Amino acid sequence: MESIDLTSPELYINREHSLLEFNFRVLAQALDETLPLLERLNYLCISCSNLDEFYEVRVASLIQMAEMDPNLVSSDGLTINEQFEKISIKAHELVAEQYRVLNEVLIPCLETENIRFLRRDRWSPAQKVWLEKYFNEELLPILTPVGLDSAHPFPRILNKSLNFIISLTGKDAFGRNSGRAILQAPRALPRIVQLPVTDTDSGPYDFVFLSSIIHAFVNELFNGMMVKGCYQFRVTRNSDFFVDDDAIDDLMLAVEGELAMRNYGDEVRLEIDGNCPEETVNFLLARFDLKHDRLFLANGPVNLSRIQTILNMVERPDLKFTPFKSSVPSALGRNKDIFASIRKQDILLHHPYESFSPVVDFIRQAAADPDVLAIKQTLYRTGVDSPIVAALIKAARAGKEVTVVIELRARFDEKDNIGLAAKLQEAAAHVVYGVVGYKTHAKMCMVLRKEGTTLRNYVHLGTGNYHPKTARLYTDYGLFTCEKELGEDVRRVFMQLTSLGKVSKLNKLLQSPFTLHHGIMKMIDREIENAKKGKPAKIVIKVNAVVEEQAIQALYRASQAGVEIKMIVRGVCCLRPGVPGVSENIEVRSIVGRFLEHTRIYAFCNGGDWAVYASSADLMNRNMFRRVEVCFPIADKRIAERILNDLDAYLRDNAQAWQLQSDGQYRHLRAEGQAVYQVQTELLKAFCG
Template sequence: MDTTEAIPAIDLQKPEFYINRDASLLEFNKRVLAQARNEHMPLLERLNYLCISCSNLDEFYEVRVASVIQMAAIDPKVTGSDGLTPNDQLELISIKAHELVAEQYQVLNEILIPKLREQNIKFIRRKDWNEAQLKWLQTYFNEEVLPILTPVGLDSAHPFPRILNKSLNFIISLTGKDAFGRNSGRAILQAPRALPRIVQLPAEETHSGPHDFVFLSSIIHAFLDQLFNGMNIKGCYQFRVTRNSDFFVDDDAIDDLLLAVEGELAMRNYGDEVRLEIDANCPDETVAFLLARFEMTKQNLFLVDGPVNLNRLQEMIRMVDRPDLKFVPFKQSTPAQFARNKDMFAAIRRQDILLHHPFESFSPVVEFLRQAAASPEVLAIKQTLYRTGADSPIVNALIKAARAGKEVTVVIELRARFDEKANIDLASKLQEAAVHVVYGVVGYKTHAKMCLVLRREGKELINYVHLGTGNYHPKTTELYTDYGLFTCDKELGEDVRRVFAQLTSLGKVTKLNKLLQSPFTLHSGILEKIEREIDFAKKRKPAKIVIKVNAVVEEQAIQALYRASQAGVEVKLIVRGICTLRPGIPRVSENIEVRSIIGRFLEHERVYIFYNDGNQEIYASSADLMNRNMFRRVEVFFPIGNKKLQNRILREIDLYLNDNTQAWILQPDGHYRRIKRTEDQEPVQAQTQLLQEMQG
């Protein structure tokens, strides 16, 4: 008798089976912030983790909280899989975000600043300036700061100014009358973005230490009276406003996507207010005044004990030359296949080649395109670009190829969040070089990472392909973990060619040989593979699923994984950020483990492994288990067919599954517990081990 029949039917849509996605994302930021407390981390890297947690929170409010606020206004009764209404979510976000912010400032003030001082890296307060420092800072203020400051006194002729998103501002309380006899009592001063937020004191001129710094806010506070001649300053307090930075492009009402995105970008700095940060010393009356001006409630008000823009502390990290307080530099390796054979095409013809960044260099991808641009046998190059960075060698190679007379087509995603302006500039640069530029499909972001080079070899036309899990961005490949596959597999090459044809022309969906593609076959294909494991488990055969992604949110996939757990399938999930699946629920998800790795590098690759009765299938992709990746983006899900490469990925994934140094395990209540190894356990740190192995 099949024992699975004895399991009573359980409604897998119950809200209690799902973690709120926003709470899950804030949990991720707590794990990032925990690295700032980690005494095994280099000190300046700990400060960097603090900054990252702050910039993550900025984006969270700019995009996610902004959308929840909009939903609360449009449809306040709608609920998600967790059963929470938008207003319920906003209340939960407020509680957890306030806890996070309080911890950020506690870590800064009570841990990092004292530790930095021990290393002779100091933030000098105004009350501690010596005479030489005061003199130098007075000159600095007069020459570098004062000329570009524009204070605005508030009166009927000078209404409250429109405050730029995330800018540093001051609200100033005044008494007395100005030259025109006005006495409004208040003024607003916005610190121009051109000014550094942290200023290093020159040691010789100011009798300072080698790494003594002063906050711009302290300098402005100290010499503020020069801006208000003859008036008395009662108080000056920092504040910062975060605005809705997502933008809406009506896909049904646009003729030119480029113009539509450009129009929306102009408004990004002045979206609706979603968060207000104010110096904790600010009087209640002034706080109430600012809240009223921004039409905000205390739910999104943060009174902070320190600078209102902690992420700008990263400026100081770059200025301090203390290698002993930073990660040890490493040299990325190059696969032996390319080291032995300088002809990229010959190396790829011999065998599929896998790159694992940042442990292995991105340079082979650049060299692949450079050789394609120079090769007389290459007829055409097709490439997707989502984020690529300024002065990209990838872009330069594409331009050279076009100027050499090759047919070059680039699919640029204009709506890559916060890179829209860079991508518009990139599109113009490519078009000037006669590259065919298209903007993908209206309504669907092109997120797939694909490059195809068509080469004539004898009487044959051969497609050489690179498929990746991360962006064609040389800088992020030094910081993010990602896989990239080189192949000239005939069926895969034809699949990639068909996807490009789909993106650049009009026509019906074409059947693909090996790739799964969203928004067409990817979601259903994943569900089918999960169901296959369920069938094996029901037949009492070994069944296992391992998925490594950035986020797990999509409900149908979660429910399929719940069914898999119920059937006895072993499910291992390695999820960097959001996970709304709740593991460890009796009779629902007891066979599911969810772990998160937070280390030196940002975990970014997406890998899907299905045991398949011993004939394991391994896929890589740029797609997470999210609704947007499954239904609102163009993604590809590509197989790793080479047995040697399969075994390599399995071994590397096993390292992550056995990591007992940087791993966190998701608990049924939605919180994460850091793995603590026992005294008899050897430490396993996946990222460090991979780095050591690939550096030889």
């Protein structure tokens, strides 16, 4: 039998195609009638903001690669131009479906609940009077239209801002008429305005889009001239900046400088009102140097993601997810001394089902404990008003040795992280920005405590960020331990991040860019050998993305050897399952539900003695080779068994699970003749009552 070339392009799914497929799965939630109506609207908005980021980062990255080497070929054999063609087709399908879902499904459903988005032709006389007053008093004073002529060049358009191109006839006071003007809606203005109850025709949840108000009263901006047309548009720009690590002296100053330019990066997409005349469309395309494949005609507001704001404006609990209260593990609830609890046993937290508050308490207690000598922490995303940062500041002011590794280049959190770094430095904490050329993505906190004559390291390791708000929305694991060798490993990793020197030999942790990739490959190879010997052989992996080619090829070899492989991959998956002779023993599924699946678990049967690892890293090139990540073993058999049971539960889901087919499409799994099993709902019941 001929050996199969595991590098063959036919064995890989295009990364960009896979990411767009994920957004289709998110959008499908908006059609799920078992979900609360306002949550369905939220899923639509999430799919829109995801597509924004896709163009800001992924498409922008492809454009830059094309400029450097137009002959580059992806792992699935596509040239960059071929990828652009496929992206355009798929993205336009997605946008068309987004507007269809909004206009034909969600808006009619919302109307039945007396939540209305009112077009201009539906305003009552009283509402029109109120809106005209609102325009004159709230909008007119701050709107600044720019007539286009030689003295008024086309203005700089902010990334993803709401703008209008207006066609005019007549002459102004100076006898000018260029025929066109641009109006930029200031970002301070709400994109959706809630109307007061003005008459019997109005209700408490009547909303009007800002674009509708401007369209209705745009004539007020051009005294003595006639508006022939007013069309909204939005430009998406490259938001991924580059910092040359070898050419800078101060990373913070370099990042601050790049941030100032983010709103004016190269144009990558143009969205325009679907009613805009072809001549005006072509004018804007030429202005932004874009072709028709990056043009999207909107059947509604161009900034759909902004509709998300009404979730906080509508007080209808019956149309939202039922609130829940996260539980606290009994091992922590009985003992207010968190250090004593950790000394007794390792403690696992599963967010959001279990509260994030013990993590905050861990640092707060360390800050107040006179026996604590030092705290070391990594911060990737943590939020502006972070209680974690507040506790670290308190510890530093109390005279403890506080060291914080802040990743300034955490995409879209750069500005917040710069502010947090400044606050910590003011409190005399040691702040470093990781290692030049590598993002620090590891989630670690270490507390050094003096207990009698002994120094003990207490450690928290996680799969997610130290961010209390996202801990309510993302699923993640966090482990508390004071196991000696693991604590020493964490100390050595912090030394690498803050100091200089050779790679430290670690006892138990796997760390990228040094040992993580090799360690995972080695454990896959062990399963292959066990399968060949007739021993139990199985791999279960739960991550956000699978892209790295060497790992994919290793999993293909494992499948060929008879290893059973189950993968739960939320987003991008370039591995193609179900290919005869290659991957028929691999199953890939994606869970899309109330919470964003974010846990990263690597579990290997190991001949029946399961080796279970949790990590901050996905199976991606960047995580394995261009970031500082940690992957930590779950040594406590009780906790390992609990995680394996969780994985089994995910593999039983028949309501929110999507199975990846060999053609790259996903099939929504349904409970056919079986009881419905929704893993996130079951975990909520188990932990939150």
